[in-house]
Amino acid sequence: LDSYDHNSPWALDIGGTLIKLVYFSRKDSSLESVGNSVQVEEVGLVTGSKKYPILDGKLHFAKFQTSKINECLDFIESKLLHGSCCSHQEVSDKKKLLIKATGGGAYKYADLFKEKFGIRLDKEDEMDSLVAGANFLLKAVPCEAFTYMEGRKDFVQIDASDLFPYLLVSIGSGVSMIKVDGDGKFERVSGTSLGGGTLLGMGMLLTNCQSFDEFLELSHKGDNRNIDMLVRDIYGVTGYSKLGLSATTIASSFGKVSFDNKVLKDYKKEDLARSLLRMISNNVAQIAYLNAGHGQLKRIIFGGFFTRGHEYIMETISDGVQYWSKGKAKAMFLRHEGFLGALGAFKSYEK
Ligand code: ADP
Numbered sequence: 001l002d003s004y005d006h007n008s009p010w011a012l013d014i015g016g017t018l019i020k021l022v023y024f025s026r027k028d029s030s031l032e033s034v035g036n037s038v039q040v041e042e043v044g045l046v047t048g049s050k051k052y053p054i055l056d057g058k059l060h061f062a063k064f065q066t067s068k069i070n071e072c073l074d075f076i077e078s079k080l081l082h083g084s085c086c087s088h089q090e091v092s093d094k095k096k097l098l099i100k101a102t103g104g105g106a107y108k109y110a111d112l113f114k115e116k117f118g119i120r121l122d123k124e125d126e127m128d129s130l131v132a133g134a135n136f137l138l139k140a141v142p143c144e145a146f147t148y149m150e151g152r153k154d155f156v157q158i159d160a161s162d163l164f165p166y167l168l169v170s171i172g173s174g175v176s177m178i179k180v181d182g183d184g185k186f187e188r189v190s191g192t193s194l195g196g197g198t199l200l201g202m203g204m205l206l207t208n209c210q211s212f213d214e215f216l217e218l219s220h221k222g223d224n225r226n227i228d229m230l231v232r233d234i235y236g237v238t239g240y241s242k243l244g245l246s247a248t249t250i251a252s253s254f255g256k257v258s259f260d261n262k263v264l265k266d267y268k269k270e271d272l273a274r275s276l277l278r279m280i281s282n283n284v285a286q287i288a289y290l291n292a293g294h295g296q297l298k299r300i301i302f303g304g305f306f307t308r309g310h311e312y313i314m315e316t317i318s319d320g321v322q323y324w325s326k327g328k329a330k331a332m333f334l335r336h337e338g339f340l341g342a343l344g345a346f347k348s349y350e351k
Helices: 066-082 088-092 110-117 126-140 196-207 212-221 231-235 255-259 269-291 311-324 337-350
Strands: 010-014 018-025 040-046 057-065 098-102 120-123 145-149 152-156 166-171 175-182 185-192 250-252 299-303 330-334
Touching (some): 010 066, 057 337, 098 126, 126 166, 126 185, 126 299, 126 337, 166 269, 185 269, 196 212, 196 269, 212 269, 269 299, 299 311, 299 337, 311 330
Antiparallel strands (some): 010 018, 018 057, 175 185
16 A cells, blocks of 8 residues: 555556546545646545555546646646645655656656656556556446446446456547457457547537537537438438338438538538537447457447547447447446546556
8 A cells, every 4th residue: 555655646648638647645635626727527435445455545537638738747746745645755855756657648748747847757558557447447446337328327347257358449539449358468459540539620620619528518419310311311211121221320421411512601510510429439339349259249348538428429339339239249338437547557556
């Protein structure tokens, strides 16, 4: 436990879009306010675990835009100065601080951390960290994994002896698909560049929204049938029943636009957002199913900040996995979906 609560309380995952920060404090320390600009998203408290000492205290989770990395540096500095994470000795010794860090930014921003604070980033491999974080959450944290179908969230406690193999699909700016066979045993089997960055980038261009939250809000109110070409637009109301394609199945995402003779401003932003969200989510679900060996891997676990606990995204992904696997595979989600890499880097202090 000493290795967590004093000397090494931080871990960072510096991704293409977001920086994820996990830090540890003792059970009895309270979380003080650090100003308005930074929101500490969640405080997890699980007590008394001998097997998993990092659960014997508070784990705090925070995220920052990578493009505003200075906010993250200021946050770390304020924590160091206020001594909430370090003893006085360590504050004065902070130039010796070594922080576990993963993600591409652990390389890209190493000099910045060193110049600003003299903090050295101790780099952990990104895939190792993702898998370690996911395995830890799945084995050790109750009510972590859940399914989302037909508007219902059902928590699933997976027996650790029956966990492997599973497919981990990390949807961040881009997407990685990893077949996990055990602790530290995995293979990155696939990926796609059509991920969360694509959704947000194209979403901003099409709708002029300024943030992911604004985009989600728009998509919530939209109707993709005004943008997508459906089977009924080709076959009429009967659909293509011989192939099991109902009239309302999407035949071509954004396909309606191709013959509508309209320009961008003629479409509702909400409809464009909804269509884009479905396009990216369906595509990831389908590629995930294919990489799960056509249903051989019965669990497909989705992580990364893309899903963000957003019901419609999870529903779309679940439907896609259900549809393609004919019910054999299940999409599962994690409560701490965006923090897998940072948690894995944190766990590496145990090594
Ligand atoms: P990375 O490690 O590549 O930064 P993340 O797992 O952090 O990936 O996910 C980033 C993606 O999550 C974004 O591309 C976007 O689709 C989505 N996202 C969720 N919340 C936010 C947010 N507050 N700001 C920006 N993107 C967000």
